[in-house]
Amino acid sequence: MESFYVTTPIFYINDVPSVGHVYPLTICDGLARLNRLRGKKTFFLTGLDENSVKTIAAAKKAGVESVQEYADEMAEKWVSTWRKLEYSNDDFIRTTQERHKSVVRDFFDKVYKKGDIYKGVYEGLYCEGCEAFVRESDLEDGNCALHLKPPKALKEQNYFFKLSKYQEQILEHIEKNPLFIQPASRRREIINFIKEGLDDTSISRPANGWGIPLPIDEKQVIWVWFDALINYLQPKEFWPADAHVVGKDIARFHCITWIGMLLSAAIELPKSILAHGFFTVNGQKMSKSLGNAIDPNYLAGKYGVDAIKYFVFREIPFGEDGDFSEKELKNRLNTELVANWSNLFYRSTSFGQKLFGKLPGPKAEGGEEKKLVAKIALTKAQVDELVDKNEFHHALEKIMELSSEGNKFFQDKKPWELRENAEDAVFYAVNVAANVSLLMAPFTPSASKTALDSLGVVNPPWGLAGTLFVKPGTPLAPVMLFKKI
Numbered sequence: 384m385e386s387f388y389v390t391t392p393i394f395y396i397n398d399v400p401s402v403g404h405v406y407p408l409t410i411c412d413g414l415a416r417l418n419r420l421r422g423k424k425t426f427f428l429t430g431l432d433e434n435s436v437k438t439i440a441a442a443k444k445a446g447v448e449s450v451q452e453y454a455d456e457m458a459e460k461w462v463s464t465w466r467k468l469e470y471s472n473d474d475f476i477r478t479t480q481e482r483h484k485s486v487v488r489d490f491f492d493k494v495y496k497k498g499d500i501y502k503g504v505y506e507g508l509y510c511e512g513c514e515a516f517v518r519e520s521d522l523e524d525g526n527c528a529l530h531l532k533p534p535k536a537l538k539e540q541n542y543f544f545k546l547s548k549y550q551e552q553i554l555e556h557i558e559k560n561p562l563f564i565q566p567a568s569r570r571r572e573i574i575n576f577i578k579e580g581l582d583d584t585s586i587s588r589p590a591n592g593w594g595i596p597l598p599i600d601e602k603q604v605i606w607v608w609f610d611a612l613i614n615y616l617q618p619k620e621f622w623p624a625d626a627h628v629v630g631k632d633i634a635r636f637h638c639i640t641w642i643g644m645l646l647s648a649a650i651e652l653p654k655s656i657l658a659h660g661f662f663t664v665n666g667q668k669m670s671k672s673l674g675n676a677i678d679p680n681y682l683a684g685k686y687g688v689d690a691i692k693y694f695v696f697r698e699i700p701f702g703e704d705g706d707f708s709e710k711e712l713k714n715r716l717n718t719e720l721v722a723n724w725s726n727l728f729y730r731s732t733s734f735g736q737k738l739f740g741k742l743p744g745p746k747a748e749g750g751e752e753k754k755l756v757a758k759i760a761l762t763k764a765q766v767d768e769l770v771d772k773n774e775f776h777h778a779l780e781k782i783m784e785l786s787s788e789g790n791k792f793f794q795d796k797k798p799w800e801l802r803e804n805a806e807d808a809v810f811y812a813v814n815v816a817a818n819v820s821l822l823m824a825p826f827t828p829s830a831s832k833t834a835l836d837s838l839g840v841v842n843p844p845w846g847l848a849g850t851l852f853v854k855p856g857t858p859l860a861p862v863m864l865f866k867k868i
């Protein structure tokens with residue numbers, strides 16, 4: 384059986400989840416659901432990056448004496464938010480768990496035995512927000528471009544990983560595999576960065592009572608990035624990952640540092656790294672000081688989980704920057720999910736139920752019917768092609784087009800006036816609505832399940848889409864999939 388393994392970044396716990404974190408979770412959830420529907424043995428991993436010095440500061444600020452206690456409280460908030468958003472992750476990893484620490488120690492051991500770790504003095508600029516040394520060329524007016532703060536000049540005795548040793552191998556791998564880093568713009572950027580020359584990277588910091596002690600020197604802890612990346616190896620039987628979904632700000636760690644680490648440890652490389660863009664919220668840059676980081680729990684309560692997921696896929700082309708606007712979310716919900724799909728589903732099933740009680744058989748297959756049947760098959764093929772290119776927004780556009788065609792077909796048949804058209808109007812419109820529901824299943828899982836269950840189509844395989852799979856005689860029980868807000 385073919386398998387599919389997808390990961391989100393793991394997040395710092397100095398803050399609660401915001402709509403910014405919803406983005407990668409939603410993308411991975413959709414990919415995982417799509418691959419499960421396609422019959423692949425799928426694993427979807429997300430979790431938390433807890434061993435950061437930020438955790439210590441945040442615990443102190445929150446007045447919680449034990450850092451671990453603080454971490455446990457925060458983890459509960461993250462887990463409950465993701466549960467509310469009905470993500471289908473198969474595991475939730477916390478880097479303070481022993482199962483993670485033990486994989487980190489094994490990994491470190493491999494790299495150390497390879498001779499790729501040495502002691503040295505690092506002198507450079509360190510951004511506390513990034514928890515990483517930064518290059519002078521990355522600064523904007525002397526500030527870290529992400530954290531808008533100047534980095535600190537730091538001189539430390541640390542342990543280093545010989546990343547420079549793997550420069551040519553990393554570059555070669557990226558150049559030989561055009562789809563390894565997506566989108567192409569990000570790939571070019573990474574290639575240019577490597578060509579400027581890679582420095583060895585510090586992989587330990589002075590011990591601070593938190594984090595994973597360096598196995599060879601108890602006065603040091605493992606640098607949080609070295610530790611965090613290793614979380615991806617947790618589901619051993621699924622490695623290598625098919626896709627690491629990451630924000631563009633952390634693409635370098637994944638495309639360069641992580642690859643160098645894996646080459647050193649002689650572990651197979653992941654198959655792809657998909658970097659998504661940044662988005663503004665209601666037209667403004669998301670920031671703590673502006674207080675515009677929207678709580679996903681609020682959004683889920685107001686608009687429903689499916690509307691949020693749909694919006695994420697539909698509004699922002701994957702890989703590009705975009706805007707998360709509540710107004711647009713509402714607009715998409717009302718015009719596309721309610722007025723188009725839900726309307727088609729409800730009107731065709733309720734009209735059919737009133738007249739026939741169950742799905743009637745088609746009477747004739749005329750030109751209009753043939754056209755519609757061809758459109759159903761074409762849409763399935765197009766959706767397959769588009770999702771494989773991560774063009775989810777285009778895939779959803781095609782599904783909505785099919786739904787519009789279904790509505791138009793029903794409208795044109797005027798079955799409420801022309802009784803002789805009623806069988807065909809209902810049979811074909813219900814089948815279009817069912818196809819839309821199945822094709823939408825990776826993106827709006829809850830509404831799709833409601834729709835398909837009501838037609839007695841339970842856990843349909845993806846391959847059913849594109850056909851007239853709701854058979855005559857199926858009892859009709861109309862349900863409203865979305866409500867206008």
Ligand SMILES: [Zn+2]
Nearest residue numbers: 510513527530
């Ligand atoms: Zn920074």
